[in-house]
Amino acid sequence: MMPSEVDVVVVGSGGAGLTAALSAAVAGAEVALFEAAPRWGGATAISGGQVWVPNNHRMSEFGVPESHTDALTYCTTHSPDREPELIEAFLQAAPRMARFLEEHAPLRWSACGIPDSFAEHPGGRSSGRHLEVLPVELAELGSADDLVWPAPYPMVLTNAEIGELDLTGGARLPMDLIERRTSAGETTMGLGLVVGLMRGCTEAGVALHRQCRVQELHRDADRVRGVTVADASGQRHRVSARRAVLLANGGYEWDGELAARLHGGVAPLAVSPPVNRGDALRLAATAGAALARTSEGWFWPVFQVPGETWSDGSPRARLVLAERGRPHTIWVNRAGQRFVNESSHNCALAFSDVDSGTLLPANLPAWVIGDARFRERSPVAGVAPAEPAPDWLVEADSLAELAQRAGIDETGLLATVERFNQLAGTGVDTDFGRGAGPYDHGIGDPSAPHPNLGSIERPPFFAAPIRRGTVGTKGGPLTDVRGQVVAWDGTPIAGLYAAGNAAASVLGPGIIAPGLTLGLALTWGWLAGRAAAGAPPTPAS
Structure with missing residues (x-):
């Protein structure tokens, strides 16, 4: 039943929204929480579910020393021109958020052996800062098929198990374990996180409403007072908020026109479900919010496999995973030249480079180039090693023929592969530094002589087109240390809060850790939810 008045209205049911609703309750x-889509969880539900929490209470499982000073050094070094008070607030709150969720939701954290993006830099860590949920039961929530957007893989294994079994590299799935957990109604990764948060919200009395899109904010001279919600039938309802409205309904990657305008003329391909269409940005703008980071995103390299779509028919992109870091592959542009450390966490930023002579994208179109040894061991855009190559995957018995078929400069490609093979033979990529740090090694092939480097010389060769993609955008309203939205003059807008990708990112412009998106989302959801409910500020540790 649609309420007419509540204390706090939360918009969006991803990690930020569910955490905010739980902390407020x-x-x-x-x-009352309103989700515009017919499925819960947004991008969180199909994510790996890794949550970056420096100084978390599970780090001792890896015996990793931690200090607030190191975490602060790491964050500030890699986030130039960001607000230092917001970075400090995040680092103070994140460990408390993690403990809070264990106390108030049926989920338990486990630390992951995942390196920071720049683990070798001052303040970085090679393991321990990442958390993931242990298997969570669906219980009263029912079937995952009716609950969330379908993931590209079964979410019944943990990240630790996937890494130990080398499943990203194409190893055989542990079907017995998958069947046991499926029969028990257990979930993991992003789905497990959403399930745990939803169960916590339900137990705390949060009213969850889906297929209810918030279309307007209501504001008088003093504060934001509520929202207008359109339900599944299109009927509009006014819901008053006695204390606050909290925006946690994602970014704008699925509004192609808006994303193109804000991201340099070409919208990146979205990996997230087709739900984030800029509602939060527009709602905040109507309230006079100061907007920032609108050109930034959580950019990733992606494949656009022909025919792969979401359930509503929208095209569905795939993340480039094994094809980034494992041996016997490189990336090249139309000139046949490498242009980035393919294994780096921020490799997709190179797709934004502009050719000074033509003013066209310097590195698009781009391709993954590899040889038979890669195909024998690893998948390409979901095509398993044993499967025949589909039409969109170009194959040839020589590199010259491959270049001709793919439309790549032949001379450039031959010279690039020759150069790379020389570097691979030495075990050191002096051109781009591939394989030089813990993050690179973590996404490589642990059984290979070098986890990231291997020559390209055994036919047949392949070329797979890659594109600039995103798992979400970073732009939105600026907030203060409690998640309250601020106006252009720097004053807080009473009754309006934001968290997750609905707010301007606190860290950036690049990615400094796997799981940073969720680390920020859950932490600011916790902070903003408490503040929206009128709870006193948390004291600094």
Whole structure:
């Protein structure tokens, strides 16, 4: 039943929204959460579910020493021109958020042996800062098929298990374990996180409403007072908020026109479900919010496999994973030249480079180039090693023929492969530094002589086109240390809060850790939810 008035309205059911709703309810507020889509969880539900939490209470499982000073050094070094008070607030709150969720939701964290993006830099860590949920039961929530957007793989294995079994590299799935957990109704990764948060919200009394899109904010001279919601039938309802409205309904990667305008003329391909269409950005703008980071995103290299779509018919992109870091592959542009450390976490930023002579993208179109040894061991865009190559995957018995078929400069490609093979033979990529750090090694082939480097010389060769993609955008309203949205003059907008990709990112412009998206989303959801409910600020540790 649609409420007419509550204490706190939360918009969006991803990690940020669910955490915000739970923290507001635990703080004593009556909370209603509205999800525009017919499925819960947004991008969180199909994610790997890794949550970056420096100084978390599970780091001792890896015996990793941690300090607030190191985490602060690491974050500030890699986030130039960001607000230092917001970075400090994140680092203070993140460990408390993790403990809070264990206390108030049926989920338990486990630390992951995943390196920071720049683990070798001052303040970085090679393991321990990442958390993931242990298997969570669906329980009263029912079937995952009716609950969330379908993931590209079964979410019943943990990241630790996937790494130990080398499943990203194409190893055989542990079907017995998958069947046991499926029969028990257990979930992991992003789905497990969403399930745990939803169960926590339900137990805390949060009213969850899906297929209800928030279309307007209501504001008088003093504060934001509520929202207008359109339900599944199109009927509009006014819902008053006695204390606050909290925006956690994602970014704008699925509004092609808006994304193109803000990202340099070409919208990146979205990996997230087709739900984030800029509602939060527009709602905040109507309230007079100061907007920032609108050109930034959580950019990733992706494949656009012909025919792969979401359930609503929208095209579905795939993340480039094994094809980034494992031996016997490189990336080249139309000139046949390498242009980036393919294994780096921020490799997709190179797709934004512009050719000074033509003013066209310098490195698009681009291709993954590899040889038979890669295909024998690893998947390409979901095509398993034993499967025949589809039409969109170009194959040839020589590199010259491959270049001709793919439309790559032949002379450039031959010279690039010759150069790379020389570097691979030495075990050191002096051109781009591939394989030089812990993050690179972590996404490589642990059984290979070098986890990231291997020559390209055994036919048949292949070329797979790659594109600039994103798992979400980073632009939105600026907030203060409690998640309250601020106006252009720097004053807080009473009654309006934001978290997750609905807010301007606190860290960036690049990615400094796997799981940073969720680390920020859950932490600011916790902070903003408490503040929206009227809870006192958390004291600094």
